[in-house]
Amino acid sequence: MTAPMPHVVIVGGGFAGLWATRALASAPVRITLLDRGNHHLFQPLLYQVATAGLSAPDIAAPLRHILRGQKNVEVRMATVARIDAAGKRVELEDGSAIAFDFLLLASGATHAYFGNDHWAAHAPGLKTLDDALDLRRKLLLAFERAEAADDPAEREAWLSFAVVGGGPTGVELAGTLAEIARHTLKDEFRNIDPAQARVRLVEAGPRVLSSFPEDLSEKARRQLEKLGVEVATGTPVADITAEGYRLGETFVPAKTVVWAAGVAASPLGRTLGVELDRAGRVPVLPDLTVPGHPDLFVAGDLASLQQDGKPVPGVAPAAKQMGRHVAQSIRARLSGRTTTPFVYRDYGNLATIGRMAAVVDFGRLKLSGLLAWWFWLTAHVFFLIGFRNRLVVLLNWFWAYWSYQRAARIILGDDDRSDTK
Template sequence: MTAVRPRVAIVGGGFAGLWAARALASAPVEIVLVDRGNHHLFQPLLYQVATAGLSAPDIAAPLRHILRKQKNVEVRMATVIGIDAGAKRIALDDGDTLEFDYLLLASGATHAYFGNDQWARHAPGLKTLDDALDLRRKLLLAFERAEAATDPAERAAWLSFAIVGGGPTGVELAGTLAEIARHTLKDEFRRIDPASARVRLVEAGPRVLAAFPEDLSAQAKRQLEKLGVEVSLGTPVKDITSDGYVLGDAFVPAKTVVWAAGVAASPLGAMLGVPLDRAGRVQVRPDLGVPGHPDIFVAGDLASLMQANGRPVPGVAPAAKQMGRYVAQVIRARLLGGASPPPFAYKDYGNLATIGRMAAVVDLGRLRFSGLLAWWFWLVMHVFFLIGFRNRLVVLLNWWWAYWSYQRAARIILGDDGREPSASE
């Protein structure tokens, strides 16, 4: 293509895409950032929106606002529907096409139901703000339906909650939901006791938080059980319907099942016509480039790359940020004719997971701890990494209020079972 400055197209305004765009702020390039939404989402706190602790604007910010002072960036709200790698062109759902000199695909991941996609309508996942708002309505409505039910069996089904998947999202959801039932909703209903709600965390593997050391995993299980969560390990879910789920050979009546068990890469990777791994991620070169296409890069959850220790780079926010910055370094080096940076190497600064009020686990390598200190550490780190002073202040105030009052600030039920909620709430 002919252009005054090389064009860098970035697909995805998440951690990888946004950090790449920022790292190219002073580069002699024209950047077009394409995202189907208009905002950057701080996904680690998405479960807080789903459980009414925070509102959507507390953990998200408009991409145009974030990049307003970066003059070499244009933001396009659109969905990519086609990629012509040879012609260096992408097609958008608004009918437009976008030519590029360099392309970074950072479109993230979606839910994976391991071949049981029919479960999606009965067990929603949590990846976007729309998911969080829908789940928040579903969780709060369950207590309302239980209050209105006259049949004991129906009432018990409405008060039965299952979270499938014992990773950080599942653990955080289960612990917070138990707190809501036992503390937040106390004395607010007349026909039911919310504290009698059954919250079960179902993990097919032998332990929760499998990415953490075994001692912290055991600590997390104990902390969950102390909060009132029933932890089921070693048995996978066999089926999920609108009335419940099958665990082992037993059917468990439950009106609310949440999926936190697996992810699949964005379908954009398949448009490149290059090798993918079992999760649909692009198997990239050490410089995060796509084999056969040296000017196309993949970062974040869509990239599959093995580390020197034989383990894949994890699909976490710090890895996505590092990948985004690295791709920007590679592009800068090519533009300036300098030496290429060494192969990408993920720097693991540790893992954090919160279980509930004053309960968390922290793995910083040689330093591991849990309980209250870990909880405070988790709070500080998440506030620090939020984008924007306003978001940090609002989240701090909401958490301070929730700590002292057990109340959650965003417990307004919007819409109904057949209508999507407003994205502004």
């Protein structure tokens, strides 16, 4: 009688989960890929959906379609409730459970408000397509509300935007918002001048893009200010309400605040019964396994691993590399070989600021301005999933470059309902 093939369960269809799944295509295993959504999301371009530059299908693709030719994988759209590490079972919210021989937990991260979870209602974050569509609606409606407002103070509050967090997402959002106000919406309103909108980027630390070298960080700041963004550093936000935010002792009226300041690891890490780090991530061994559980791997934003005295960053390239390494480790275990330590290869950092403005850090090679922007654009198109997505995104960007127009500016839903498309 033929022994059943080992069962690999992968939780999360993001970069780590999908890259591990594809790397196991020819392995003698059966794979179950679990995800709450039915799609893989190219998260680095999520802000483009939120700012009406791209539509949701441009940066996402159905997991079943991506994996349609891989016969050893079954895709299931399901929400995982907890991991029974000792019993080697994944328990789902519907009450069912799936047994595994190997598990990869790659369920990503969510928003973190540093103990101020009530801010979430007034300062949405950006992690999913639903977040992006809700934020797009909120941003576009702000200009509509300002156009209809009779009171000057109310109009000014609607035209005041704040992005909290000076990392790549915050910088990209702030720069794009300034471009929308000053170029995209030009001549479209009768009672307001969108170019008078106030866009402020708030960073608690001393500089924006703190993961970049200081000279590139300063260039990014200057490029943001050239676009019309106010950059406020060195003072954390003290409070956020429906009417605005408090910076130090000063309250700033603003109807639109966007959160890009922090992330917390997926709550599934808490179900493993191991000690977590301060961000809720799972400390893993060098081969990405959980201590005491050699058949349980953690990768992506949920994994906490030090390399050369520094944490492996929660970025897409690291997640992809982790996913591939987990697949190699599973293959090694099946062949009776020992696993090897994961080694993160840092290929550099990229961040776009706006039209013809970006910064690129490749160690000795540092770029900013137009050349960096073209490099950023080329890299992101190349890494998108599928030819159709690459072509559509490229065409949309070329159109936006020449016309300043953004193709996805349709507002859907009513005041009590988010976008549905």
